[in-house]
Amino acid sequence: MNVIxxxxxxxxxxxxxxxxxxxxxIREGIEAIINPFDTYAVEEGVRIKEQxxxxxxxxxxxxxxxxxxxxxxIAVGIDDAVLLSDRAFAGADSLATSYALSMGIKHIGExxxxxxxxxxxxxxxxxxxxxxxxxxxxxxxxxxxKIEEIREGYIRCQRMTEDGYEVIEMLLPAVITVVKxxxxxxxxxxxxxxxxxxxxxxxxxxxxxxxxxxxxxxKGSPTQVVKTFVPIHDVKSEMMEGxxxxxASKLAKKxxxxxxxxxxxxxx
Amino acid sequence: xxxxxxxxxxxxxxxxxxxxxxxxxxxxxNDRKAVILDNCTLCGACVSACKFEAIDFQKEEVSNSVDxxxxxxxxxxxxxxxxxxxxxxxxxxxxxxxxxxxxxxTLTAVLIGNRLDDACKKLIMQGADRVMVVEDESLDHYNDxxxxxxxxxxxxxxxxxxxxxxxxxxxxxxxxxxxxxxxTGLTADCTKLEIDPEDGKLLQTRPAFxxxxxxxxxxxxxxxxxxxxxxxxxxxxxxxxKRTGEIIRPEVTIPKDLKIKVKDVVSTICEMVxxxxxxxxVSGGRGMGDPKNFALINELAEILGGAxxxxxxxxxxxxxxxSHQVGQTGQTVGPQVYFxxxxxxxxxHLAGMSSSDTIIAINKNPDAPIFKVATFGIVGDVxxxxxxxxxxxxxxxx
Numbered sequence: 149m150n151v152i153x154x155x156x157x158x159x160x161x162x163x164x165x166x167x168x169x170x171x172x173x174i175r176e177g178i179e180a181i182i183n184p185f186d187t188y189a190v191e192e193g194v195r196i197k198e199q200x201x202x203x204x205x206x207x208x209x210x211x212x213x214x215x216x217x218x219x220x221x222i223a224v225g226i227d228d229a230v231l232l233s234d235r236a237f238a239g240a241d242s243l244a245t246s247y248a249l250s251m252g253i254k255h256i257g258e259x260x261x262x263x264x265x266x267x268x269x270x271x272x273x274x275x276x277x278x279x280x281x282x283x284x285x286x287x288x289x290x291x292x293x294k295i296e297e298i299r300e301g302y303i304r305c306q307r308m309t310e311d312g313y314e315v316i317e318m319l320l321p322a323v324i325t326v327v328k329x330x331x332x333x334x335x336x337x338x339x340x341x342x343x344x345x346x347x348x349x350x351x352x353x354x355x356x357x358x359x360x361x362x363x364x365x366x367k368g369s370p371t372q373v374v375k376t377f378v379p380i381h382d383v384k385s386e387m388m389e390g391x392x393x394x395x396a397s398k399l400a401k402k403x404x405x406x407x408x409x410x411x412x413x414x415x416x
Numbered sequence: 417x418x419x420x421x422x423x424x425x426x427x428x429x430x431x432x433x434x435x436x437x438x439x440x441x442x443x444x445x446n447d448r449k450a451v452i453l454d455n456c457t458l459c460g461a462c463v464s465a466c467k468f469e470a471i472d473f474q475k476e477e478v479s480n481s482v483d484x485x486x487x488x489x490x491x492x493x494x495x496x497x498x499x500x501x502x503x504x505x506x507x508x509x510x511x512x513x514x515x516x517x518x519x520x521x522t523l524t525a526v527l528i529g530n531r532l533d534d535a536c537k538k539l540i541m542q543g544a545d546r547v548m549v550v551e552d553e554s555l556d557h558y559n560d561x562x563x564x565x566x567x568x569x570x571x572x573x574x575x576x577x578x579x580x581x582x583x584x585x586x587x588x589x590x591x592x593x594x595x596x597x598x599x600t601g602l603t604a605d606c607t608k609l610e611i612d613p614e615d616g617k618l619l620q621t622r623p624a625f626x627x628x629x630x631x632x633x634x635x636x637x638x639x640x641x642x643x644x645x646x647x648x649x650x651x652x653x654x655x656x657x658k659r660t661g662e663i664i665r666p667e668v669t670i671p672k673d674l675k676i677k678v679k680d681v682v683s684t685i686c687e688m689v690x691x692x693x694x695x696x697x698v699s700g701g702r703g704m705g706d707p708k709n710f711a712l713i714n715e716l717a718e719i720l721g722g723a724x725x726x727x728x729x730x731x732x733x734x735x736x737x738x739s740h741q742v743g744q745t746g747q748t749v750g751p752q753v754y755f756x757x758x759x760x761x762x763x764x765h766l767a768g769m770s771s772s773d774t775i776i777a778i779n780k781n782p783d784a785p786i787f788k789v790a791t792f793g794i795v796g797d798v799x800x801x802x803x804x805x806x807x808x809x810x811x812x813x814x
Contacts, residue, residue, distance in 0.1 A: 159440065178440060184745065211454045239458035242604075246596055269744065270625055273604035275592035278560075282596035287561055287675040290589040293738075304679070308739070309585050311690040315680035322675070328745055329738040366458045370601030370638035373459045376438060376631045379623070383775075387793045395794050396804035399776065402792060403753065404812055406774065 149200035149260045149298070152253055153193040154207055154280070155186040155221065157214045158270045182217050185265025188326050191333040193263050194225035196298060202260070203227050207252050209237055209245060215349045223336035223344035230256060234353040239366030242271075246279030247368060251359040252352060253284065261303065262323040266291060274325070281323035288323040289316050293330050419474045420458055422450045426470035436465030438629055487577040487639040490516040493567070493590070494525040494539055494547075495558075495582055501527075501535050503693065504582035506652035508645060509543035511609055512580055513653060515618070516545070518611040521577070524548055526570060528563055530556040540661035543653045547663050548574075552670045558586045561676040564593045569668045571598060576640045578618050580609070583644040584692075591644050601635030602642040605748075607649050607771070618643070627767045647692055648750040649771065684739065691740065696722030696753045699742055699769075700730060703758020703779060703798050707735035712802040713757060719809050725749065725769075727759045743768035758798040761786025778802075 160181045182190075190206065197204040206221045208214050209232040218229035232252045240248060253259065262281070267274035274290070281288030293313060294306040301320050306313045308327055336344070354361050362368060386402075388395035429448030436442075441456040450462075450470070463473045492512045494505035509525060516523035525544040527535055529551065536547045550566050567590065571579070579594075581587035583605045595602035608621035612634075618641040621632045635641040691697065698717040700710055710724075717724045725742040726735070742749055744764040754772035759765060761777070761784055769775070770789050777790035778798050787793045794801055 213454075238456060241601065242592065243596060243599065243601065246592075271604075272624065272744075273592075274588050275595075275602060275604055278589050278592040279596035282564075282593050288589070288593070289560070289676070291585055307585075309681075310692050312681070312683040314678050314682070317677045317679055319675040327738070370599070370635050371603055371633050372636060373461070373631050374619075374634050375464070376436075376459070376461045376624075376629055379627065379630050383789055383791065385787055385790050385793055387787075387795065392796055392800050392804055395796065396801060396808050399792055399794060400805060400808035400812070403774070403776075 149196060149202035149300075150258055151193040151196050151202065151204045152207060152256060152259045152262045153186070153189045153204065153221070153226070154249055154262065154264045154276070155190065155218070156183045156208060156265075156268045157181070157210045157217055158183045158268055180213070180217065182220065183265055183268045183270075185267060185269070185326070185328065187265075187333045188328050188330050189263040189265045190221050190224060190226060191331045192295070192326055193261075194334075195331065196261065196295075197227070198225070200298070205230065205256055205259075207232070207249060207256065209233070209240070209248050209252070212351070215351065218349050219344045219347055220336070222347045223340040224334055225340060228350070229347070230350045230352060232353075232357065233351050234364075236354045236359075236361045236367075237365045239369060240364065241369035241371045242273050242275035242279055243370055244364055244366075244368035245276050246283050247363045248354075248357075248359060248365075249276065249280050250283035251357045253280075255352065255357040260300075260320045261298070262286075262321070264323065264325045266325050266327050277323055277325035284321075284323070286321050286323060287318045288325070289318060290325045292324040292326045295324075295330075419472075420452060420456060420460075420463075421472050422452060423470045423472055424449050426468050428468055428470070430467070432465045432467065433462035433471065436461045438625065482637070482639055484577075484637070484639050487575045489522050489524055489574070489576045489578075490519065491524045491526055491548075491576040491579045491640070492544075493579070493581040493587065494527045494535070494544075495584060495586055496527065496529045496532065496535055498556075499529060499531050499535055501538055502582070502584075503652070504584055504587070504645075504647050505539065506542045507647070507650040508580050508582060509539065510652045511645065511650040513543040515578065515609060515611055518613075519577070519616060522546060524576070526550075526567065528555050528566055536663050538655070540663075541655040541657055541659055543659070545661050547661060549663060549665055550668055550670075551665075554670060554672075557678050557681060558590075559674065559676055559678055560589055560593060561674045562671045563590055564597065565671045566668050567594055568597055570666060571640065573666065579640045579642045581642075581644050583646045587644050591642055595642050598640075600638040600640060600642060601633075602644070603633045603635070604644050605646050606643045607646050609643060609645065617641070623767075627770055628763075646748065646750070646771075691723045691725060691742070691747050691749055694723035694749070694751050696720045696755075697725045697742070697749055697751045697769075697772075698722055698755040698757065699725030699727065699759060700736075700757050700798075701727035701759030701765075702729045702733075703760070704730070704735075705758075705799065707733075709799060710736060712799075712806065716755070716802060716806050716809070719806060719813055720753075722751070722753070725754075727765055728762075756786050756790070757802060759786055760784045761789065 264277040492508035603620040700713040750771040777786040
């Protein structure tokens, strides 16, 4: 079974720090990482490939240095990696990204399943998985927490919902987006690391994949950012004082006097 | 192609653009001039930050745009379960009502399901001018494929100007699928929506980078303008049974032979309210010390009629199920009251709960970042404080 995994490069979020003077995000010297959700997608892709003796390929869109991150996926069992990199891809919103990835995937060739992470850590939109499935005209399921069964032309999986889960069947090929509950990503093996060092990552431009430039990057993006600003967290913290008993009593009184859900709960 | 470049003669090397760039795509060269790196996404944040007009930004004029004057009306997708509208539907009507009034147009709720007579009435009572309802036995439960298909038929027939959906499991799956099919823009997880008084465009504001940055986004040349809206942010209207509205049953083709089938729907949260719906959340972190101690979290949540949340550390340690995790890799919540018990407040956790109305932090460490967002704070041992709080609330609430 051939699996394609989509990954994105994001800034390592642990180090997001604010510059107190200018009130902006300090982004200098922050290392780039593979979007954490995508590491579960990579692991699931490798597992399916191992169980079905197929092939697992990763695809990404980004700047040339993403090649180094894609090599990391080879170290954990991915067979091949493709990077879509071209000035014409820059500034893509989720629609233009979906289009570019769909063209790249068509260029890779035959596939049974496409796996994406639930969402990217920087944008948090969760839109590319479903958008990509639509561009490829295949079904999709989001927030998959378990694959119950997968075989030629068929998948049955569990989708996480707000209050539980659904069991969903789809005809393959299809797209799934996965949550972190689905697996525990493995560490790279020594053999994998050796392979990753020697791996050649394919880099394709818009022309290589036959993409229409007017549908890529900023030009192909219906949405535009008109303004960015740092939200003001104007929190006046009030610390409780006294003995633990006094603190508990003060806090309870504060909350009960605020007349919100706690009190309503009592009335109903 | 759109292009961006530094006008070296005007650049004074003040570094303002470096701070403004959300993508770290700006650098200073050795001769103190700004340099734009390869990972620039052409977002334009630096252009407005530059006080010296030293950044030349040429936006692409879009040629394949649609005639936007043909589109009219505000639509919301009214999610329902077993014929009962979900609370997100009412929240969308609340914000949709304001937008429709500002735009001087009608507010339509799109309702797909089975046996929806009561739901139609409720949606009108809460602000809808029209309910466009599609009923079929096969539509009883949400299905990505059939719902997309029907919704797209309705859009193509009626050309709405704006479509809002909840940023829920279903909304975040349906909206991008539809936007991709009709090739329009979609903004995720909006926390603020306004009509631009000048040109009537929808201004869509959303958090990015885990809430550290807000971005206002427009969709200038494509219609409909689509957005998903974060749950528990918009206020619903008071139901008014004197409100009148029209119920429309449009003719659509119900799709058959689907490639997606929902085989089973399992609810795992039986005893408590779902996290995203809860008005009160009591969350526990590493500071609870031991998984057994979560019994105290459960007890307080139960007394207050709230839900149980958890930090990533406790979920990763296997103390509690993933479905309880609050934060960037878990659920985003915005209850009226959020208790953070023994949670230090890593940025990823804050991203998932900092929009809560009232935040209560209990932590041993007075320097824990959680206190920076807390409305009320207690520096102390959670294992000592929780039983005392339980006692206090029990005395009042019984």
